Amino acid sequence: CGFTPAYAPGGSGQQLLGRIALDEPKTKNGYRFGRRFEERLGRSSGPFRLSVKIQVDRQGLGSTSAGATTRFRFVGRALYSLRDVGDPETVLLEGRTNAFTGYSTTGSTVATLAAQRDAEERLMIILADQVIDQLLIDAPRLSASAADQ
Amino acid sequence: QDSTAEQTQDDPALLVADEVFVENEERLVASGNVEALQGGIRLSATRIIYDRSTDTLIIEGPIRITDADGNVILADEATLDQGFRNGLLKGARLVLDQQLQLASVEARRVDGRYTQLSRVAVTSCQVCGHNATPLWQIRAKRVVHDQVERQLYFDEAQFRVLDVPVFYLPHLRLPDPTLKRARGFLIPTFHSSTLLGFGIKVPYFIPIGRHQDLTLTPHLSTKARSLGYRYRRAFAYGDLEINGAISSDTLKPGEARGYLFAEGAFRLPRDFKLDFDLKLTSDASYLNDYDITGADRLSSTVDLRRVRRDELITASLVHYESLRDFEDNDTQPTIIGDAAIERRFFPAALGGELRLSAAVHGHYRYSSIPFDSADADLDVDGRDVGRISAEASWRKRWTLAGGIRAGVTTNLWLDRHMTFQDNTSVRDVARATHGVAVELRWPWERTGPRGQRTVIEPLLQLGYVSGQRPGNPNDESTRVEFDEGNLLSLSRFPAADRREHGGTVAAGLRWMHQAPDGWSAALTIGRIWRETADTEFTRSSGLQGTASDWLVAGRFAHQNGLTLSARGLLDDQARFSKAEARAGWSNNRMDLGASYVLLVTDPDEDRLEAQSEWSFDGEYRISQHWSTSTSWRYDLVDRRLDRVGLGLQYQNECVQVDFGATRKFASSSNLEPSTDFDLTVALKGFSTGGSAKEFRRTCQH
Amino acid sequence: AQGAQVSFGSMQQDTSAPVEVTADSLSVNQSNGTALYQGNVVIAQGDMRLAAPRVLVVYSEQAGRIERLEATGGVVLVSGEEAAEAERADYNIEAGTVVMSGNVLLTQGPNALTAERMTVNLETGSAQMSGRVKTVLQQQDEEQTGN
Numbered sequence: 001c002g003f004t005p006a007y008a009p010g011g012s013g014q015q016l017l018g019r020i021a022l023d024e025p026k027t028k029n030g031y032r033f034g035r036r037f038e039e040r041l042g043r044s045s046g047p048f049r050l051s052v053k054i055q056v057d058r059q060g061l062g063s064t065s066a067g068a069t070t071r072f073r074f075v076g077r078a079l080y081s082l083r084d085v086g087d088p089e090t091v092l093l094e095g096r097t098n099a100f101t102g103y104s105t106t107g108s109t110v111a112t113l114a115a116q117r118d119a120e121e122r123l124m125i126i127l128a129d130q131v132i133d134q135l136l137i138d139a140p141r142l143s144a145s146a147a148d149q
Numbered sequence: 150q151d152s153t154a155e156q157t158q159d160d161p162a163l164l165v166a167d168e169v170f171v172e173n174e175e176r177l178v179a180s181g182n183v184e185a186l187q188g189g190i191r192l193s194a195t196r197i198i199y200d201r202s203t204d205t206l207i208i209e210g211p212i213r214i215t216d217a218d219g220n221v222i223l224a225d226e227a228t229l230d231q232g233f234r235n236g237l238l239k240g241a242r243l244v245l246d247q248q249l250q251l252a253s254v255e256a257r258r259v260d261g262r263y264t265q266l267s268r269v270a271v272t273s274c275q276v277c278g279h280n281a282t283p284l285w286q287i288r289a290k291r292v293v294h295d296q297v298e299r300q301l302y303f304d305e306a307q308f309r310v311l312d313v314p315v316f317y318l319p320h321l322r323l324p325d326p327t328l329k330r331a332r333g334f335l336i337p338t339f340h341s342s343t344l345l346g347f348g349i350k351v352p353y354f355i356p357i358g359r360h361q362d363l364t365l366t367p368h369l370s371t372k373a374r375s376l377g378y379r380y381r382r383a384f385a386y387g388d389l390e391i392n393g394a395i396s397s398d399t400l401k402p403g404e405a406r407g408y409l410f411a412e413g414a415f416r417l418p419r420d421f422k423l424d425f426d427l428k429l430t431s432d433a434s435y436l437n438d439y440d441i442t443g444a445d446r447l448s449s450t451v452d453l454r455r456v457r458r459d460e461l462i463t464a465s466l467v468h469y470e471s472l473r474d475f476e477d478n479d480t481q482p483t484i485i486g487d488a489a490i491e492r493r494f495f496p497a498a499l500g501g502e503l504r505l506s507a508a509v510h511g512h513y514r515y516s517s518i519p520f521d522s523a524d525a526d527l528d529v530d531g532r533d534v535g536r537i538s539a540e541a542s543w544r545k546r547w548t549l550a551g552g553i554r555a556g557v558t559t560n561l562w563l564d565r566h567m568t569f570q571d572n573t574s575v576r577d578v579a580r581a582t583h584g585v586a587v588e589l590r591w592p593w594e595r596t597g598p599r600g601q602r603t604v605i606e607p608l609l610q611l612g613y614v615s616g617q618r619p620g621n622p623n624d625e626s627t628r629v630e631f632d633e634g635n636l637l638s639l640s641r642f643p644a645a646d647r648r649e650h651g652g653t654v655a656a657g658l659r660w661m662h663q664a665p666d667g668w669s670a671a672l673t674i675g676r677i678w679r680e681t682a683d684t685e686f687t688r689s690s691g692l693q694g695t696a697s698d699w700l701v702a703g704r705f706a707h708q709n710g711l712t713l714s715a716r717g718l719l720d721d722q723a724r725f726s727k728a729e730a731r732a733g734w735s736n737n738r739m740d741l742g743a744s745y746v747l748l749v750t751d752p753d754e755d756r757l758e759a760q761s762e763w764s765f766d767g768e769y770r771i772s773q774h775w776s777t778s779t780s781w782r783y784d785l786v787d788r789r790l791d792r793v794g795l796g797l798q799y800q801n802e803c804v805q806v807d808f809g810a811t812r813k814f815a816s817s818s819n820l821e822p823s824t825d826f827d828l829t830v831a832l833k834g835f836s837t838g839g840s841a842k843e844f845r846r847t848c849q850h
Numbered sequence: 851a852q853g854a855q856v857s858f859g860s861m862q863q864d865t866s867a868p869v870e871v872t873a874d875s876l877s878v879n880q881s882n883g884t885a886l887y888q889g890n891v892v893i894a895q896g897d898m899r900l901a902a903p904r905v906l907v908v909y910s911e912q913a914g915r916i917e918r919l920e921a922t923g924g925v926v927l928v929s930g931e932e933a934a935e936a937e938r939a940d941y942n943i944e945a946g947t948v949v950m951s952g953n954v955l956l957t958q959g960p961n962a963l964t965a966e967r968m969t970v971n972l973e974t975g976s977a978q979m980s981g982r983v984k985t986v987l988q989q990q991d992e993e994q995t996g997n
Binding site: 068 | 297430437444446448454457467469473482485492528553593595624627636661714746754756760787789816
Binding site for chain 2: 956964974975978987
């Protein structure tokens with residue numbers, strides 16, 4: 001049916017595994033995104049470098065007739081670009097992805113705070129997984145451009 | 150003093166013309182496309198007579214003078230000195246920053262700095278044809294433009310709309326469009342609300358040196374008098390902003406009401422960053438009455454952190470003040486403190502990643518009643534909690550034959566829970582818990598004939614966590630969520646006061662497809678089976694029982710700007726215990742966003758009736774000048790509209806009118822339904838908002 | 851606009867004054883009444899000097915009177931403080947005009963004017979310049995305009 005294992009020898013996964021370095025994180029979200037990314041594709045110093053810009057907005061939902069906001073939603077957007085470590089000018093792959101996580105505020109203040117922090121951490125895991133999926137999908141374009149260099 | 154004008158004063162003036170008639174030593178007549186250049190100033194005219202004895206240029210128009218700042222002076226005729234610094238222009242029109250036009254019978258240039266215009270009409274509106282009237286104009290007996298201070302001083306000014314006089318001011322001072330920071334009034338806003346009545350807000354901006362400014366905004370309305378203030382200060386290593394107001398109104402007569410929000414962000418040595426965000430209000434309904442914020446719990450925080458590649462240090466202190474009428478601030482945890490440090494190591498010999506982290510937590514309730522009295526929640530009223538926890542984890546991944554990605558994670562948690570003023574819980578308990586997880590992923594990929602790409606990835610995790618639940622209370626992990634972020638996790642509780650114990654199996658399937666013509670879709674399905682059901686999970690968490698709800702999450706995106714994403718937890722009767730969706734469509738004409746949330750009835754989560762709500766907000770640009778925006782929130786369970794907002798904006802090159810109306814229907818003891826209208830009419834040409842070329846009208850010939 | 855007798859008037863010239871021509875060589879053409887001076891030709895009349903590498907002199911019917919001069923090959927005309935350069939100059943003595951053409955440069959005290967053509971009227975001393983005339987108006991020192 002045309003499917004081949006992505007991480008088998010010659011598969012697209014081999015283009016990515018242990019070959020992508022990340023920029024130094026500047027924010028908590030950047031740290032958690034990088035931690036998840038390196039956990040799945042390994043820590044390395046090249047030949048590729050991935051730069052990711054993460055933006056997180058918070059949206060209130062689920063308002064009751066008494067005016068309380070019972071649900072919040074973190075909407076995360078990640079814009080990424082993959083370059084060759086030696087050639088920071090040309091962008092090899094770039095893309096964007098978005099995801100959301102939610103948490104309720106009907107609990108106590110401390111329960112809401114814990115749920116809020118956990119929701120933002122889960123959002124970074126989802127965004128990292130989605131960027132890895134997208135890189136895996138676009139990986140053939142990587143070997144194509146490497147071939148014609 | 151504008152140094153460039155100074156130093157070019159004595160540059161030679163260059164005169165270029167089709168014909169020059171040198172009458173004698175003293176008189177020279179240039180005619181035909183005459184251009185004169187002096188320093189940064191360029192002058193063009195049909196005829197210039199240069200009289201050397203009196204060093205004056207007699208210029209016949211149409212004259213066009215452009216100076217270094219981009220200001221343009223048009224005139225019919227003029228006599229100027231050789232440096233264009235002094236002189237008289239007849240039928241002069243001054244155009245500042247390609248926006249503001251000052252047409253006058255006569256203009257006098259003084260010292261190359263002041264331009265004094267008499268019998269003036271000032272507007273920034275496009276005027277088509279000679280005697281067409283502009284949308285608005287300010288007529289004045291005299292206007293002085295000070296090029297250095299970049300100010301316009303009006304005498305006997307009359308403001309006219311479509312040539313109808315609206316109001317008269319003996320003296321008026323307005324900034325010229327190139328002025329960046331000047332003391333003065335900003336654009337007023339007319340505001341009407343059912344709570345505060347009809348009123349006007351007139352902000353007044355006061356710059357204090359180069360690094361601070363203060364904006365005072367008196368808000369006078371039929372039912373309230375309020376003075377808003379905003380103070381901003383920039384430091385070398387951070388900045389500070391304080392917003393607030395002092396008000397007295399008929400809603401709470403004889404009472405001084407108000408609020409104060411202060412936030413700051415500072416860079417400390419050794420890469421530490423400090424943020425603080427203070428929120429105070431005089432009474433529970435003030436923020437809603439004055440439409441400051443919809444927040445129903447005010448959190449004041451101090452947050453310190455340092456982020457490095459392999460180290461994360463965070464520390465925070467949060468103080469809560471609940472504005473909800475059913476919540477009592479004495480029995481809610483109001484002071485919450487956390488501090489944590491995590492370090493990542495990559496041991497060469499062992500391989501994989503070693504993570505060590507330690508954390509301290511504490512939260513405090515003012516009340517000291519060691520049991521749950523008659524307040525709204527079921528928690529012990531006076532309970533205070535302290536916790537120390539440490540974690541060590543090691544994880545590694547391999548690629549097995551056939552492309553299977555295998556991963557092992559081992560964890561050791563050390564927790565000590567201390568509970569005070571709570572008869573129902575163990576006072577002090579410590580536990581060591583270990584856990585192990587084996588994860589298998591087997592992604593398959595396919596490239597179709599037309600270049601479409603598909604990836605299918607089955608997932609499996611076998612997990613085990615030792616130990617039993619110690620007797621400490623559950624204050625923080627009462628709201629557990631289940632999504633793709635914690636499908637493969639050893640513990641889905643949000644805080645360390647609860648962990649999952651026993652064996653679990655998590656399985657999932659992920660599918661992603663990218664079509665060549667620009668649309669892409671993704672789907673994730675997952676489920677968790679566990680040895681023994683965990684009674685602490687609530688129904689809407691989807692994790693109850695020995696088999697969790699089905700997690701179904703999907704995403705669709707198209708090149709034309711449409712994006713859909715949704716997630717649901719399906720129970721065994723194929724009913725959603727939780728569903729959330731988000732849709733967005735944005736292109737250059739519109740930006741629409743819709744959200745949906747459904748949460749099933751769940752007494753354990755204090756939700757006595759289901760929560761289901763649609764919310765929609767959109768902006769649509771009808772034409773070059775008109776754009777509209779709207780926002781709705783509809784509660785499907787109570788079948789009621791929660792709030793609706795409408796916005797209309799007209800913008801052309803000289804005026805921007807913003808009209809907004811919002812209606813909020815919610816009501817409670819400290820919250821009343823309210824309708825607010827806002828109208829702002831901004832005259833363009835006096836601010837540095839740029840000339841908004843995209844909104845400029847053009848003359849149809 | 852005869853204008854007062856001012857220094858610029860030195861461009862004024864009494865066209866009836868005798869014309870003195872010096873040159874390296876001379877060839878006379880009796881048939882059309884012309885004479886061609888070549889090589890460092892200098893024509894002097896009063897305090898006006900016209901120098902050019904080649905000057906054709908055209909005599910009028912009355913014997914001994916010069917009707918006009920055609921100087922070509924890069925001409926310099928000097929009169930008192932004023933000096934003008936051009937590729938060609940046609941001095942019509944009877945009409946009292948000098949027409950200079952081709953990269954005309956007139957320097958007049960601190961001012962310099964460039965043009966394609968310049969017609970100087972020797973009676974009035976005025977000059978008519980045309981063809982994208984560029985004039986640099988040097989800032990006059992305070993004391994000079996004071997006189």
